[in-house]
Amino acid sequence: MAEHRYDPQEIEPRWQQVWADERTWEVANPLPGVSPERAEPKSYVLEMLPYPSGEPHIGHLKVYSVGDAVAHFHRRSGRRVLHPMGYDAFGLPAENHAIKTGQHPRDSTEAAIAEFQRQFRTWGISIDWSREFATCDPSYYRWTQWIFNELYRHGLAYRKEAVVKWCPNDQTVLANEQVIDGHCERCGFEVEARQLEQWMFRITDYADRLLDDLDAIDWPEHVKTMQRNWIGRSEGAEVTFRCEELGIDYPVFTTRPDTLFGATFFVMAPEHPDVERLAAGTGNEEAVREYVNHALTESSEQRGATDKTKTGVFLGRHVVNPVNGEPIPMYVADYVLMEYGTGAIMAVPAHDERDHAFATTFGLSIRRVIEGVNPDGDADGLPYTGDGPLVNSAPEFDGMPNREALQAIVAWLDREGKGHASVSYRLRDWLLSRQRYWGCPIPVVHCGACGIVPVPDDELPVLLPDISDYAPKGRSPLAAAEDWVSTTCPGCGGPARRETDTMDTFVDSSWYFLRYCDARNEQAAWDPAVLREWMPVDQYIGGVEHAILHLMYARFFCKALCDLGHLDAQEPFARLFTQGMITKDGAKMSKSRGNVVSPREIVERYGADTARAYILFIGPPDQDADWSDEGLEGVHRFLSRLWRLSAEAAERRAGVLPAPAEGVDLDLLRKAHWAIEKVTNDLAGRFAFNTAIAAVMELTNEISRLREQTSPEAQRFALETANSLLFPFAPHAAADGYHLLTGRRVWEEAWPQADPALLERDTYELVCQVNGRVRDRVQVPADADRAALEAAALAAPNVVAHVDGHDVVKVVVVPGRLVNVVVR
RNA sequence: GCGGGCGUGGUGGAACUGGCAGACACGCCGGCCUUAGGAGCCGGUGCCGCAAGGCUUGGGGGUUCGAGUCCCUCCGCCCGCACCA
Numbered sequence: 001m002a003e004h005r006y007d008p009q010e011i012e013p014r015w016q017q018v019w020a021d022e023r024t025w026e027v028a029n030p031l032p033g034v035s036p037e038r039a040e041p042k043s044y045v046l047e048m049l050p051y052p053s054g055e056p057h058i059g060h061l062k063v064y065s066v067g068d069a070v071a072h073f074h075r076r077s078g079r080r081v082l083h084p085m086g087y088d089a090f091g092l093p094a095e096n097h098a099i100k101t102g103q104h105p106r107d108s109t110e111a112a113i114a115e116f117q118r119q120f121r122t123w124g125i126s127i128d129w130s131r132e133f134a135t136c137d138p139s140y141y142r143w144t145q146w147i148f149n150e151l152y153r154h155g156l157a158y159r160k161e162a163v164v165k166w167c168p169n170d171q172t173v174l175a176n177e178q179v180i181d182g183h184c185e186r187c188g189f190e191v192e193a194r195q196l197e198q199w200m201f202r203i204t205d206y207a208d209r210l211l212d213d214l215d216a217i218d219w220p221e222h223v224k225t226m227q228r229n230w231i232g233r234s235e236g237a238e239v240t241f242r243c244e245e246l247g248i249d250y251p252v253f254t255t256r257p258d259t260l261f262g263a264t265f266f267v268m269a270p271e272h273p274d275v276e277r278l279a280a281g282t283g284n285e286e287a288v289r290e291y292v293n294h295a296l297t298e299s300s301e302q303r304g305a306t307d308k309t310k311t312g313v314f315l316g317r318h319v320v321n322p323v324n325g326e327p328i329p330m331y332v333a334d335y336v337l338m339e340y341g342t343g344a345i346m347a348v349p350a351h352d353e354r355d356h357a358f359a360t361t362f363g364l365s366i367r368r369v370i371e372g373v374n375p376d377g378d379a380d381g382l383p384y385t386g387d388g389p390l391v392n393s394a395p396e397f398d399g400m401p402n403r404e405a406l407q408a409i410v411a412w413l414d415r416e417g418k419g420h421a422s423v424s425y426r427l428r429d430w431l432l433s434r435q436r437y438w439g440c441p442i443p444v445v446h447c448g449a450c451g452i453v454p455v456p457d458d459e460l461p462v463l464l465p466d467i468s469d470y471a472p473k474g475r476s477p478l479a480a481a482e483d484w485v486s487t488t489c490p491g492c493g494g495p496a497r498r499e500t501d502t503m504d505t506f507v508d509s510s511w512y513f514l515r516y517c518d519a520r521n522e523q524a525a526w527d528p529a530v531l532r533e534w535m536p537v538d539q540y541i542g543g544v545e546h547a548i549l550h551l552m553y554a555r556f557f558c559k560a561l562c563d564l565g566h567l568d569a570q571e572p573f574a575r576l577f578t579q580g581m582i583t584k585d586g587a588k589m590s591k592s593r594g595n596v597v598s599p600r601e602i603v604e605r606y607g608a609d610t611a612r613a614y615i616l617f618i619g620p621p622d623q624d625a626d627w628s629d630e631g632l633e634g635v636h637r638f639l640s641r642l643w644r645l646s647a648e649a650a651e652r653r654a655g656v657l658p659a660p661a662e663g664v665d666l667d668l669l670r671k672a673h674w675a676i677e678k679v680t681n682d683l684a685g686r687f688a689f690n691t692a693i694a695a696v697m698e699l700t701n702e703i704s705r706l707r708e709q710t711s712p713e714a715q716r717f718a719l720e721t722a723n724s725l726l727f728p729f730a731p732h733a734a735a736d737g738y739h740l741l742t743g744r745r746v747w748e749e750a751w752p753q754a755d756p757a758l759l760e761r762d763t764y765e766l767v768c769q770v771n772g773r774v775r776d777r778v779q780v781p782a783d784a785d786r787a788a789l790e791a792a793a794l795a796a797p798n799v800v801a802h803v804d805g806h807d808v809v810k811v812v813v814v815p816g817r818l819v820n821v822v823v824r
Numbered sequence: 825g826c827g828g829g830c831g832u833g834g835u836g837g838a839a840c841u842g843g844c845a846g847a848c849a850c851g852c853c854g855g856c857c858u859u860a861g862g863a864g865c866c867g868g869u870g871c872c873g874c875a876a877g878g879c880u881u882g883g884g885g886g887u888u889c890g891a892g893u894c895c896c897u898c899c900g901c902c903c904g905c906a907c908c909a
Binding site: 181221225226229230232234236253254267303308310333334335336339340341344345346348355357424425426544547548617618619620623624625626628630631633634635637638641644681685686690691693694695698701704765767771774777809810811812814818820821822 | 825826827828829830835836837838839840843844847848849850851862863864865889890902903904905906907908909
């Protein structure tokens with residue numbers, strides 16, 4: 001017999017060529033007039049688009065292997081699948097590379113895209129290439145600019161001077177979300193605070209909807225929790241404290257208006273604009289100025305340390321507590337943050353740990369207003385943050401449970417005009433402007449006469465000009481492109497200057513999934529009717545690192561675009577799956593560690609199927625997993641074996657399988673149907689690729705083990721089934737094996753159906769326990785009743801032996817599983 | 825500190841609603857075939873024990889005929905947030 005050797009280097013390009021030539025994975029948009037009911041159900045399967053830099057890494061191979069398995073399974077389950085690809089192509093790495101080498105970011109980005117495309121093809125990912133784009137294509141960012149204009153026209157994009165986070169290394173401002181522990185998310189440099197005028201998106205308008213709609217989407221709970229925490233909604237009250245000396249009202253936000261009578265001092269953030277004015281003329285001016293200067297120069301890390309002892313300075317002024325008319329001293333202290341609430345707080349040391357620490361340090365009075373004891377507190381059991389009845393407040397509130405009192409006090413404040421119920425959020429507006437070159441230009445001009453004027457939609461795109469000096473100088477490098485900056489005002493025709501900031505790249509990636517639906521539309525960003533067909537994304541797949549940034553911004557965009565009438569999908573991603581990282585030797589792969597596994601090398605050596613199937617077999621895809629070359633070889637052996645068995649069987653003459661199969665043939669058919677059932681369940685409800693592949697391995701082992709005893713017909717059926725089930729994970733080998741056996745194309749075949757009759761057996765092995773320990777097993781008919789099962793178990797020899805000499809107290813019968821005899 | 829997740833053989837991991845713990849794979853051991861093998865095939869492999877049998881899912885306790893799974897408690901690891909009033 002001819003030697004059959006599994007040769008992925010021959011098999012894989014051959015099938016890739018077929019898919020490319022026939023454009024197998026392209027899917028048309030529903031034609032106008034075709035009713036959606038007539039069409040097959042749609043499925044939009046999407047993996048987060050890659051940032052093209054260098055070449056793809058192992059994480060890319062994982063995310064696209066997962067997504068492709070889902071896409072294939074959906075297609076063969078009778079759905080029209082949209083599975084597109086694009087590139088998040090604007091961004092800092094390409095620009096930093098340009099600064100170093102002088103190579104235009106467009107050139108390095110195009111080179112990286114070419115390499116990504118080439119490798120994606122060698123991986124055999126089933127992508128609809130007709131919809132491909134890069135976010136740096138003018139035909140794409142034209143519409144990014146259009147969306148900006150739409151948001152600007154509706155007041156959702158605005159310019160504002162504010163204290164912002166500035167990265168001194170990248171020389172640009174950052175969004176709050178891009179600052180991790182006071183450091184730049186990109187480069188790790190410590191960020192500084194700067195007062196600058198910047199462009200913002202009004203995401204805070206959507207805080208409640210972003211929060212509430214989390215309940216309606218099928219996302220991992222931890223991602224939803226992270227978003228909830230990030231939005232940080234707190235309910236409470238705004239209460240006004242008046243500084244009589246200066247005649248100024250200071251509102252504060254509190255979640256605990258029930259403790260208002262316990263407010264014994266008042267604290268302002270060092271950044272509060274009134275601090276200097278308040279201290280003026282009190283004799284505390286010098287101390288206050290010194291304290292504020294120190295606080296402002298301190299890093300957010302130093303300042304944020306929770307265990308740090310409280311510091312602050314008396315402002316020399318007082319405010320009046322609106323509930324009891326008491327004057328209380330005002331302090332400036334760095335534990336109060338300007339960016340949350342109103343930048344000032346009422347301090348209730350008896351019922352707040354931070355205020356208690358401050359009061360203790362400064363010897364301020366502490367007044368208990370709620371009964372209760374903190375076992376870890378001071379001699380009085382304070383600070384106590386739990387519930388209890390009010391004391392030392394006002395006669396009408398004393399004795400009232402604090403939660404009830406909270407409502408009553410807010411109602412009283414409201415009546416008196418001294419406060420009202422209020423909600424506060426941690427979420428800030430999205431700062432989108434960047435003082436960098438390689439990004440989407442913000443399409444506005446600044447006109448001396450008209451102010452800020454958006455570039456009219458029909459003049460878009462505002463093209464990013466070519467420049468020679470990319471180095472950041474604290475303002476956008478675009479500012480140096482004088483020919484470009486200098487323009488005329490679309491409003492009055494007078495001289496005007498272009499906005500030189502570019503957009504955060506997260507703007508580009510907040511709507512790319514909409515553009516895929518109608519990627520070649522030159523008249524509009526999309527046709528709303530087409531979006532109604534495809535949106536929302538049915539299954540989105542990507543890394544957890546985007547749990548807040550990208551996933552929140554994209555949700556905001558969809559809601560805003562819905563409000564503007566361009567979209568119906570309030571939520572972009574109906575289901576989300578976050579895949580875990582692949583490590584090597586227990587550590588994140590990195591060039592500096594020298595533990596990088598290159599997908600290109602693995603694919604060249606073992607083939608894409610081995611690499612893909614191994615990554616899915618290694619463990620549950622949402623967990624981190626450690627790469628092992630030995631494990632990879634194991635999967636390679638399995639693919640070789642299945643392919644070889646298929647090739648050998650294909651050479652053997654086989655007739656039609658006789659209708660009721662018997663004996664060993666029946667055993668093999670049962671195993672095949674068991675595998676169909678197992679793989680289908682593992683793919684349908686969950687992402688259990690590892691156990692699905694294990695089931696195909698079991699089937700393959702069974703085919704191999706029974707090779708000498710089964711008919712060629714039964715073997716063919718089992719092998720066809722194995723290849724068919726393997727296809728979503730190792731498409732080339734499975735397509736080839738299936739084609740050898742049948743002459744047909746496996747991707748054109750419906751997903752196999754398990755025959756219920758072959759899943760059932762007429763007998764099964766009944767486990768016989770005595771006192772919960774397995775003592776014997778007996779074969780029983782599948783339809784045996786409880787009495788028969790009990791009798792069978794009690795008659796089992798090893799049960800008899802263990803029951804002998806004891807009293808049978810009870811017999812538990814679980815049909816289909818076991819009998820447990822309880823003896824004493 | 826708050827929120828979330830996790831802890832199973834030598835290793836990665838299985839075990840869907842409480843019902844045979846360790847599927848599948850790696851590694852290891854033995855054998856066959858081969859001029860040769862980093863190819864292929866067959867068998868073995870949780871721990872203790874010659875065996876009968878006993879023990880075993882981070883530790884301790886509980887519920888149950890029965891617990892990896894449920895409850896309490898302690899320990900360890902990972903992730904997110906962190907002076908958010």
